[in-house]
Amino acid sequence: MRAAVIPDVASRWRVDEVPVPEPGPGEVLVRVRASGLCVNDVLATAGAIPFPSVRPAVTGHEPAGEVVAAGPGVTSRRAGDRVGTTWVRGACGRCGHCRGGPPVTGRAAFACAAPVTTGFSVQGGHAEYLVAGAGETVLLPDGLAFELAAPMLCSGYTAWSALRAGEPAPHERVAVLGIGGVGHLAVQFARACGFETIAVTRSPDKHGLVRRLGADEVVADGAGLREAGGADVLLATGSSYPAAAEALAGLRPGGRLVLAGIDPSEPFTIPAATTLPFFGLGQRVIGATHGGPQVLHEALGLAAAGKVTPMVETFPLKEVAEAFDRVASGDVRFRAVITC
Ligand SMILES: NC(=O)c1ccc[n+]([C@@H]2O[C@H](COP(=O)([O-])OP(=O)(O)OC[C@H]3O[C@@H](n4cnc5c(N)ncnc54)[C@H](OP(=O)(O)O)[C@@H]3O)[C@@H](O)[C@H]2O)c1
Ligand SMILES: [Zn+2]
Ligand SMILES: [Zn+2]
Structure with a gap:
């Protein structure tokens, strides 16, 4: 599959061929259709916030697409489901933070001992496919186009x-x-x-x-x-x-x-x-950071109802480096979305 790979800190993004990931037990394979480019992808590329630890480094924490395959044991998602996932999509479940039983929020990125962070600890959305735990995905409301759903997942x-x-x-x-x-x-x-x-x-x-x-x-x-x-x-x-x-x-x-x-x-x-x-x-x-699944559900619902509509500029995956430059210089009105 094609993916926007960041070869090293402060280097230019390039589109590379990389293996399609395989869903393991409890995971789904998502064909990404739209992936929002957050300014935090720019900060991570520069090393101003931690550079992704996953290799190859593929950022993007606003991926929206459809489930194309499910690994063993998945019951909550099936092929054809329209889903997205978010920046912090999982927590370790064992550390002092997790023992309190909090919902998975942006706070877990800093408070949990081993959070799962899209585009940072695991492969991000600027690619044709990604895998995620079925329970780490959110079902998108019907009628909300992928390129409008994507910016709702972080922005x-x-x-x-x-x-x-x-x-x-x-x-x-x-x-x-x-x-x-x-x-x-x-x-x-x-x-x-x-x-x-x-x-x-x-x-x-x-x-x-x-x-x-x-x-x-x-x-x-x-x-x-x-x-x-x-x-x-x-x-x-x-x-x-x-x-x-x-x-x-x-x-x-x-x-x-x-x-x-x-x-x-x-x-x-x-x-x-x-x-x-x-x-x-x-x-x-x-x-303030991402407030948890219920808050995300509310935000997606308001977008689906047309009460809030992201203003987006779309870029095909092959133009991801140009999209990066536009975001880095603050020129985009108001969210760059990569379409695959
Ligand atoms: N808390 C979280 O969980 C979370 C999640 C995502 C993003 N963020 C952060 O939220 C912020 C906004 O993200 P974004 O994606 O909206 O970024 P963005 O599209 O680049 O917008 C940032 C805005 O900040 C203003 N700005 C930029 N440089 C400035 C400067 N030197 N002095 C004063 N204002 C300046 C500009 O607004 P004007 O042109 O209107 O002045 C700019 O449009 C970023 O800092 C990002 O890292 C936080
Ligand atoms: Zn973001
Ligand atoms: Zn934890």
């Missing part, structure tokens, strides 16, 4: 988990900082729930687009957010911690900053306690 899952983590009350205002793959979906989720929603973007060319996605207002930064009346829940979905810290200027008293973005190079620093002291305003910073 949408992250955005919806972040909104859930911020626990907005019905009357509260939600702001989304950083309008990329995750942020453009966070805006749509907030609007779908009826929240007044403000987009915070440093990119003037995104203003019209993000309004069309449902933002009630668009501002450039935390100072602009403050002028626009502030927000009770601020979803930091961009990739800059200094930008997230600056945005605290627009967080209302009692507000929650949900840090879902990953900045591998800069710290998150709470500003000096001068005019808007974080402690005095009773604010909170909440880390």
